Amino acid sequence: MKNCKVAVVGATGLVGQSFLSILEERNFPAEFVLFASARSAGKKINWRGEEYTVRELNESSFADEKFDIALFSAGAGTSQKFAPLAAKTGCVVIDNSSYWRMDPEVPLVVPEVNPQDIEKNKGIIANPNCSTIQAVVVLKPLHDKYKIKRIVYSTYQAVSGGGRGAWLDLENGLKGEPPKKLPFPIASNCIPQIDVFTETDYTKEEVKMIEETKKILGDESLKITATCVRVPVFSAHSESVNIEFYDHFELDELVDAIRQQQNVTMFNDTADSAHPYPMAIDAAGKDNVFVGRIRRDFSVESGVNLWVVADNIRKGAALNAIQIAEILVKNFQ
Numbered sequence: 001m002k003n004c005k006v007a008v009v010g011a012t013g014l015v016g017q018s019f020l021s022i023l024e025e026r027n028f029p030a031e032f033v034l035f036a037s038a039r040s041a042g043k044k045i046n047w048r049g050e051e052y053t054v055r056e057l058n059e060s061s062f063a064d065e066k067f068d069i070a071l072f073s074a075g076a077g078t079s080q081k082f083a084p085l086a087a088k089t090g091c092v093v094i095d096n097s098s099y100w101r102m103d104p105e106v107p108l109v110v111p112e113v114n115p116q117d118i119e120k121n122k123g124i125i126a127n128p129n130c131s132t133i134q135a136v137v138v139l140k141p142l143h144d145k146y147k148i149k150r151i152v153y154s155t156y157q158a159v160s161g162g163g164r165g166a167w168l169d170l171e172n173g174l175k176g177e178p179p180k181k182l183p184f185p186i187a188s189n190c191i192p193q194i195d196v197f198t199e200t201d202y203t204k205e206e207v208k209m210i211e212e213t214k215k216i217l218g219d220e221s222l223k224i225t226a227t228c229v230r231v232p233v234f235s236a237h238s239e240s241v242n243i244e245f246y247d248h249f250e251l252d253e254l255v256d257a258i259r260q261q262q263n264v265t266m267f268n269d270t271a272d273s274a275h276p277y278p279m280a281i282d283a284a285g286k287d288n289v290f291v292g293r294i295r296r297d298f299s300v301e302s303g304v305n306l307w308v309v310a311d312n313i314r315k316g317a318a319l320n321a322i323q324i325a326e327i328l329v330k331n332f333q
């Protein structure tokens with residue numbers, strides 16, 4: 001691989017910190033510059049055996065210096081303004097925010113599902129929403145084999161998905177303090193609202209899951225509904241995924257199709273007392289998507305229920321972006 005130059009934008013945030021640890025773990029072959037807001041300018045970060053000084057991101061950051069890749073996780077406003085500036089200089093932005101995801105000119109990529117879309121990029125590649133990524137990794141082989149008609153998502157999402165503020169709301173909420181970021185206390189509670197409400201009374205998170213699933217699987221005919229819930233868990237999202245197919249399936253063959261998908265770990269033996277099913281504590285800090293509770297939905301002619309768990313900051317954000325970057329770097333050769 002050619003040594004390239006990478007900007008990490010939002011390096012002090014939860015996803016940004018995960019970018020740094022995964023880049024180090026995977027020994028990503030590049031030279032790095034770390035950016036955040038003016039609040040963090042000058043902050044020192046010890047990483048990969050070196051001291052890095054965080055720079056403030058500004059209008060000239062990408063004009064002054066040439067980058068091959070920029071990993072963005074600094075909110076939609078920052079991506080809206082700075083991703084096009086970076087792309088204009090020939091840098092490929094891998095953007096973790098929601099801002100560019102539904103733009104028809106911007107590929108929305110999960111490497112286990114639609115890696116072929118990477119080469120269609122015009123300077124910006126969007127990283128999907130965390131709850132969507134872990135679901136589509138599992139849906140892809142099933143859609144290929146049995147053609148999905150309808151999906152019902154019900155999510156149980158960790159506070160880390162809401163950034164450092166939501167994480168602190170749970171940490172401090174356990175000590176009896178009121179929340180500062182989330183709309184209600186999260187300790188001992190479940191909040192059936194993630195992001196703001198849209199005019200249809202679905203939350204933005206629910207709309208993201210519905211629309212992004214269709215875009216990544218390349219099938220606008222899919223019928224999808226979703227309910228997204230914030231739960232008092234620090235790391236890893238859990239999801240109940242109910243799927244109805246056009247075609248008939250044998251359960252053991254369906255289980256095998258999921259087992260053969262890359263980067264999936266299956267805990268699907270209810271008689272296995274150690275790992276009868278995956279839980280957030282199994283997935284936290286891990287790279288794979290965990291699947292279990294696979295059982296036929298007897299209420300329809302051809303349907304199945306799945307339980308899907310993954311670390312929302314790793315596979316749901318930073319790792320997925322870095323997998324895309326690894327494919328780009330290979331293509332640079």
Ligand code: A2P
Pocket residue numbers: 009010011012013014015016035036037038039040041057073074075078162163164165
């Ligand atoms: P900072 O730490 O300086 O505020 P999280 O989602 O965990 O809250 O992290 C958000 C990340 O985005 C942080 O690194 C934050 O930097 C960064 N950020 C927020 N606003 C901007 C901005 N306008 N320009 C660059 N980085 C930003």
